[in-house]
Amino acid sequence: KLILQERKDHPRWGARKLLASLSARFHMIQKWPHPSTVGRILKQNNLINPPKRRIRKQCSEQPFSNALGPNDIWCADFKGHFTVGDGKRCTPFTVTDAYSRFLLCCEIVPKADTTNVINEFMKLFKLYGMPLAIRTDNGTPFASNALAGLSKLSVWWIKLGIKLERIEPGKPQQNGRHERMHKTLKEETALPPRSSLETQQKAFRDFQKEFNYLRPHEGIQNSFPANHYQKSKRKLPKRIVKASYPTNIMIGEINDIGNLHIEGHRIFLSSALADEEVGLEEISDRHVKIHFYGVSLGVIDLYTGKLLHFKNPMQSSLPSESGF
Incomplete structure (x- = not known):
C-alpha cells in the first residue's frame, strides 16, 4: 500500500526512487522489496508508464562516414565462390581501402569463416596497420542475428577500436566501389576459371598488382x-587491454555461454561476448544501457528483464580505452 500510494503521489518516479523515498521516511521497516519486485507490483496495478520513445530511437541505422x-x-x-578446373571450390576474400581504391587483399581462403578471416586481417594489420572503420555486409562471419549483430569477428574489431559499418541487407550499392572491383575481378580472372587453386591465386595476385x-x-x-x-x-x-569505464559505470561479467546476471534476471546477450565484461550505465x-x-x-x-536490441553497435559517448 505504501508503494502504491507513493507512486500515485509521484507518478514519474521509478522503483529505485520510490524505495529510496520510502526507506528514508519509514525507518521501522527493515526489509524492503527488490526494485524489480516493486516494478512488478506497479505493473500489476497498471502504474507503469510506457517506455519513452527516445530509447528506441537509438536503434536507427548509423550513417556511413566518408x-x-x-x-x-x-x-x-x-567474392562469390566458384569451382576451378580441377573441381575444387574457390572462395576469394577481398579487402579494399575506400579512399584510394587500393586492393589490400585478394586471397583464396579454405572456408568463409571467422578463423580464416581473422588470419587474413592479422596479416593485413601487421603489413598495413589498422583502419578507423571496416565496412561489410550483414553476412557470416561479419555479423549475426545476435545482440547488435555481434559476431566473434566484429567483437575482435570493436576491442581493437575499429568502428563497424554495415550496409543494409539487399543494398550492395552501399559498398559500390568494392562491388565494381568484384565485377572486374571476375571478368579478368574467372571467366573462365583457372585450372587449379594455385593458378587461380596467381591470377588474383597478378590482378591485384595491376589494379593497384x-x-x-x-x-x-x-x-x-x-x-x-x-x-x-x-x-x-601486442595485446588487447580491458576496456576502461567511468567510475559510475557498473561492470557486468558475461558467462561462458553469453549470459549476463543482473538484479535477479538472467539475460542472454550473445555467445560472441562469452567471458567478456560489459559496462552497465543506469x-x-x-x-540500463550496455x-x-x-x-x-x-x-x-x-523491471521485466527484457533486452532491447540495437540493430548495430552505436558509438558510445563514454570515454573508453580500446585495443591499446
Missing part, C-alpha cells in the same frame, strides 16, 4: 590507387 583519407574505411567481402599500380581509376582522376594509399599509423597492439530508474569498449549494444529493462 573516407577522407587512406585507412579511414576498409571494405571487406567474399597499373590500372587508371576514373574516380581518382585516372590515377593509380598506389599513388593515393599509404600505410596506417594505427598499429596492431539511464533511468528502470533502464556498453562494450567504445560502443553501446542495447538497453535492459530491469
